[in-house]
Amino acid sequence: MSGSTYGKLFTVTTWGESHGKALGVVVDGCPAGVHITEEYIQRELNKRRPQDPLISTPRTEPDRVEVLSGIMNDITTGTPISLIIYNTSAKSADYEYLKEIYRPGHADYPYEIKYGIRDYRGGGRSSGRETIARVAAGAIAKKILQSIEINIFAYTISIGDIKINPSAFNKEEICKNPMYMPDKDAAYKAHKLVSNLRKRGDSIGGIVECRVNGLPVGIGEPVFDKLDAKLAQAMLSIGAAKGIEIGSGFGAAQMTGSYNNDPYILDDNTTFGIKKSSNNAGGILGGMSDGSEIVFRVAFKPTPSISTLQTTVNTNGEKTSVNIKGRHDACIVPRAVIVVESMAAITIVDLLFQSILSKMETIKKALIKIK
Numbered sequence: 001m002s003g004s005t006y007g008k009l010f011t012v013t014t015w016g017e018s019h020g021k022a023l024g025v026v027v028d029g030c031p032a033g034v035h036i037t038e039e040y041i042q043r044e045l046n047k048r049r050p051q052d053p054l055i056s057t058p059r060t061e062p063d064r065v066e067v068l069s070g071i072m073n074d075i076t077t078g079t080p081i082s083l084i085i086y087n088t089s090a091k092s093a094d095y096e097y098l099k100e101i102y103r104p105g106h107a108d109y110p111y112e113i114k115y116g117i118r119d120y121r122g123g124g125r126s127s128g129r130e131t132i133a134r135v136a137a138g139a140i141a142k143k144i145l146q147s148i149e150i151n152i153f154a155y156t157i158s159i160g161d162i163k164i165n166p167s168a169f170n171k172e173e174i175c176k177n178p179m180y181m182p183d184k185d186a187a188y189k190a191h192k193l194v195s196n197l198r199k200r201g202d203s204i205g206g207i208v209e210c211r212v213n214g215l216p217v218g219i220g221e222p223v224f225d226k227l228d229a230k231l232a233q234a235m236l237s238i239g240a241a242k243g244i245e246i247g248s249g250f251g252a253a254q255m256t257g258s259y260n261n262d263p264y265i266l267d268d269n270t271t272f273g274i275k276k277s278s279n280n281a282g283g284i285l286g287g288m289s290d291g292s293e294i295v296f297r298v299a300f301k302p303t304p305s306i307s308t309l310q311t312t313v314n315t316n317g318e319k320t321s322v323n324i325k326g327r328h329d330a331c332i333v334p335r336a337v338i339v340v341e342s343m344a345a346i347t348i349v350d351l352l353f354q355s356i357l358s359k360m361e362t363i364k365k366a367l368i369k370i371k
Contacts, residue, residue, distance in 0.1 A: 001115070001125065006234070008225075009353040012137040012346055017119055018127035019092045024084040025133035027140050029353065030070070032078030036143050041065050041083070044139040047338040048132060052178035055194040056335070057327045061089050065136055076140075083136045087129075092121040094326040100315040101322050105304025112315070128239050128332060131339045138342020141349040150348065154210040154341045156181045156333050157297065159190035180337045198330035201307035201323070205240075205300050206333035208340045212283070212294035212348065217272065219289040219348065219355050226287025227351060228296075234343040235298045240332055243299040247282025255280070262292075298340055300333050 005013040009029050016023030045063045050056030063085055070081030099120050102108045107126040111118040118124065142152060155174045157164050164183035174182050179194075181187035190206075197204050220227025228246050235244045252260050262276040276292050283294035305328040314320050329335065356362055 007350040010350040014133035017124040018122035018129040019090040022084050022086045023133050025137045027081040027137050030076050032076055034076040037074045041139040048135050048335050055330050057329050095121045102312055104310045104312050135338055135342045138345045141345035144349050150214040152212050152341050152344050154208055154337045157207050157209045159206040160204045162190045180334045194331045203303035203306050203330045205302040207297050207299050208337050209297045210340050210344050215289045217291040219351050220287045222287045228284045230347050234347045240300045241298050242301045246296040248280040300336055303329050303332050
C-alpha cells in the first residue's frame, strides 16, 4: 500500500491499524532545537478522545504516546521523530460477524477488490483511528508554527442543520463543550440532536471551520503545490471528509467579480504596508498566502457505522441486511476538529520550509549565519 507519507521537506508517515497492536507516525524534516515534551503531545491527543458517552464511542483508549526517537531531553535532535500509541481496548470479536459482509458507507468493497484482502476489524487503515497518528505529528508541526507566531484553531460550525450564530462567537467556549462549538446555545442544541439520533441508532454529519493567523505573504507554490490545493488534499485525506471550501467558497459562484474581489488598501501596521479590506479569498490568492487570515471549512459525512438495519450484500454476492454493532460515534465532527488543525499545521510547515528556498537572498542569509 502506497500513499501513507505526506509532505516534501516536512514528511509525515503514519502506520498501524484500528485493531492492530499499535499505531504510530514517523516525522522527518523537523529542525533540531524545537522544545517538545510527551506531555504536550499527550494534551493534543486528548482533544481527539471521546468527550461525552451520550454522543461518542464507548471505546476508552488511554491513547498514551511514547517518543521512540528524535527527541532528547525534550528537544528535537533533527533526526526522524518516531511516536507510538498502543491499542489497549480493541474488541476484534465484535467484528467477526462482518467478516463476509460489505458495510454500507464503508470502504469494505473497494478495499477487498483492490487488495484481495481487508481488515474487517474496524476497517484497518481506513478506520478513523488512523487519525491519532496525524494528531501526534500535528502537535510537532503546531509547536514549530507557534515558535514563529503562526496560530491555528478550528471549531465546529454546524451539526446537521444546527449552525452557530456568528454574533455569539466565543473562542473561549470551544473547549468548554463536547461539540467544540464557539456558541454555547448551538452546542446545547447540537448535543441534544446527536444524543437523540444515537438512541435511534442513527448518526449525523457536520462542518468544521479552521482559521490560520500570522502566516506571512507568499507561502505556497503557484502551480501544483498551491496552498489551497495542498490544504484540500490534506483535508480530503481525512477518512470522513467529503468537501472543502476556502473563503467564500461555493458562495463565490453566485457573486459578481466586483463583489468577490478583495480591494487592497494601505496599512502602515502590516509588513509591506498593504492589506485587503475584505477576505472573500480566504487568505489565499494564486495558490499563495496573501497576508490575510486563512479561513476554510471541511464537511464531514455522518458516521456510517449505525445500528439501524441496512440492506447490503455479502462476499458471496448474496443480498442480506446488517445493523452495525460495536462502539461508534453518533457524530465524528467534534473529534475531527483537532484532526483538521493537525493536518493544516503539517501542510503549512511543509510549504513554509519550501518557501524558504524560493529566493537566493533568503538562502544567502541562512548561509551567512552558519558561517
